Amino acid sequence: MPNDTSRRTALKTGFAAALIAALPATGAVALTEARAKALVNQVVGDINRVIASGKPLSSMIRDFETIFRKYADVNIIARSTLGADSRRASAAQMRAYTDAFRGYVARKYGKRFNEFAGGKIEVKGVREVKSWHEVTSTVYLRGEAPFEVRFLVSDRSGKDLFFDMVIEGISLRLSERTEIGSMLDRRKGNIDALIADLKTAG
Amino acid sequence: MTASYVTRMLRPALLTILGFTVVLVAGCTQPDPALTRGAPFDPYEAENRRMHAFNRSIDRAVLRPAGTGYSKAIPDDIETVIGNFSNNLSLPAAIANSILQGNGKAATEDFYRFLVNTTIGLGGLFDTATDLNMPAENGADFGQTLYVWGVNEGPYLELPLMGPATTRDAVGKAVDIFTNPLSYVVGTPETYYGTAAAVSSRLSARGRYSDAIDSVLYDSADSYAASRSLYLQNRRFKVGKDGSDNYLDPYDTGSASPSDPYGDPYAE
Numbered sequence: 001m002p003n004d005t006s007r008r009t010a011l012k013t014g015f016a017a018a019l020i021a022a023l024p025a026t027g028a029v030a031l032t033e034a035r036a037k038a039l040v041n042q043v044v045g046d047i048n049r050v051i052a053s054g055k056p057l058s059s060m061i062r063d064f065e066t067i068f069r070k071y072a073d074v075n076i077i078a079r080s081t082l083g084a085d086s087r088r089a090s091a092a093q094m095r096a097y098t099d100a101f102r103g104y105v106a107r108k109y110g111k112r113f114n115e116f117a118g119g120k121i122e123v124k125g126v127r128e129v130k131s132w133h134e135v136t137s138t139v140y141l142r143g144e145a146p147f148e149v150r151f152l153v154s155d156r157s158g159k160d161l162f163f164d165m166v167i168e169g170i171s172l173r174l175s176e177r178t179e180i181g182s183m184l185d186r187r188k189g190n191i192d193a194l195i196a197d198l199k200t201a202g
Numbered sequence: 203m204t205a206s207y208v209t210r211m212l213r214p215a216l217l218t219i220l221g222f223t224v225v226l227v228a229g230c231t232q233p234d235p236a237l238t239r240g241a242p243f244d245p246y247e248a249e250n251r252r253m254h255a256f257n258r259s260i261d262r263a264v265l266r267p268a269g270t271g272y273s274k275a276i277p278d279d280i281e282t283v284i285g286n287f288s289n290n291l292s293l294p295a296a297i298a299n300s301i302l303q304g305n306g307k308a309a310t311e312d313f314y315r316f317l318v319n320t321t322i323g324l325g326g327l328f329d330t331a332t333d334l335n336m337p338a339e340n341g342a343d344f345g346q347t348l349y350v351w352g353v354n355e356g357p358y359l360e361l362p363l364m365g366p367a368t369t370r371d372a373v374g375k376a377v378d379i380f381t382n383p384l385s386y387v388v389g390t391p392e393t394y395y396g397t398a399a400a401v402s403s404r405l406s407a408r409g410r411y412s413d414a415i416d417s418v419l420y421d422s423a424d425s426y427a428a429s430r431s432l433y434l435q436n437r438r439f440k441v442g443k444d445g446s447d448n449y450l451d452p453y454d455t456g457s458a459s460p461s462d463p464y465g466d467p468y469a470e
């Protein structure tokens with residue numbers, strides 16, 4: 001019997017040890033899921049406030065740029081839209097490109113905010129995908145079927161930030177990669193000319 | 203000159219029929235080239251670009267002004283009613299496709315939606331199902347059915363007037379037009395109501411999403427590449443909605459592939 005008891009104790013201890021070992025891991029995942037959702041809740045809250053404010057378009061564009069700057073990893077989005085060409089860009093070019101890109105995105109997407117008048121966004125769920133978290137939300141617009149927007153959130157920049165927005169399967173990052181690629185082709189691959197174009201585009 | 207112009211315009215249609223045969227015969231076991239390569243699978247790019255220029259000129263000359271005018275002239279509520287009516291008429295075909303896909307849940311949900319909107323919604327003029335919080339419309343089409351049956355996406359195509367498609371979806375669209383179950387039930391004059399409603403709701407959408415469509419067709423650096431990218435991303439999402447992951451895991455191939463929408467940008 002002592003053998004049995006000790007085996008049971010050993011089993012219990014082992015189980016407890018395994019549990020403790022597992023705890024921080026599951027704890028961390030849950031925390032990140034919660035954090036990812038919290039980030040998107042903040043983004044969505046800010047966007048809903050801008051939509052509801054009914055401000056003139058120019059000020060909505062400014063508000064959108066603030067949201068984009070605060071919650072999105074603009075560096076990684078900009079780098080990713082430049083694709084392989086980002087490797088031959090100098091540090092100074094990368095900085096100038098990222099700044100121009102931020103303004104371009106704010107103008108291009110900010111001016112569409114009036115289409116959202118009377119609408120709202122609701123955060124639905126979150127799941128872990130590969131090395132990031134995908135937060136699903138639903139957009140309700142007046143007189144239209146609701147549609148899905150996913151925010152991809154990562155902390156690999158050192159902060160919790162979203163690095164993509166996917167609307168009904170259409171990724172902002174990938175679509176802009178196509179667009180920036182075309183703009184770069186039009187300038188025969190000249191990054192400085194692309195940056196100059198971007199400053200007035202959108 | 204006119205003859206060669208017509209041939210040029212018809213070529214994609216012929217390619218579609220040819221493509222149908224090719225996807226059906228050869229398609230099922232090979233990996234889908236459209237999903238395993240970095241760039242979009244677009245071997246007919248030259249023809250497609252010519253068709254895109256043609257579609258764009260039609261849009262500029264006819265669709266855009268007509269859509270904007272239509273949207274302005276018709277009150278929003280009437281536009282919604284016509285849109286509802288047209289949408290409701292598309293449900294029987296969607297139900298048939300859900301059945302072909304073996305998706306009983308989608309078929310049942312769309313059947314009840316059709317039933318409710320046709321009766322309480324006064325022949326589909328009102329979207330009562332949505333007001334009652336019934337499950338969202340599944341809206342299957344034959345292109346999706348082909349996907350479920352394992353047919354590859356095939357080359358990208360730009361069709362006359364209808365715009366972007368993949369070979370698989372071009373075939374799907376053709377089959378959808380000729381096999382709409384409604385046309386077997388409803389008499390001749392009545393089927394035109396459906397067609398008229400579909401045309402109207404298309405115009406209405408052109409007017410309503412004017413800014414969004416203009417930004418792709420007229421503000422993009424390369425409107426052909428932009429519409430191709432948007433179409434393919436959205437279509438893959440719609441087609442595989444209930445399926446598992448459509449995309450390659452970038453970690454399996456060793457690097458983030460540009461064709462993988464969800465490749466980790468930090469990994470580059």
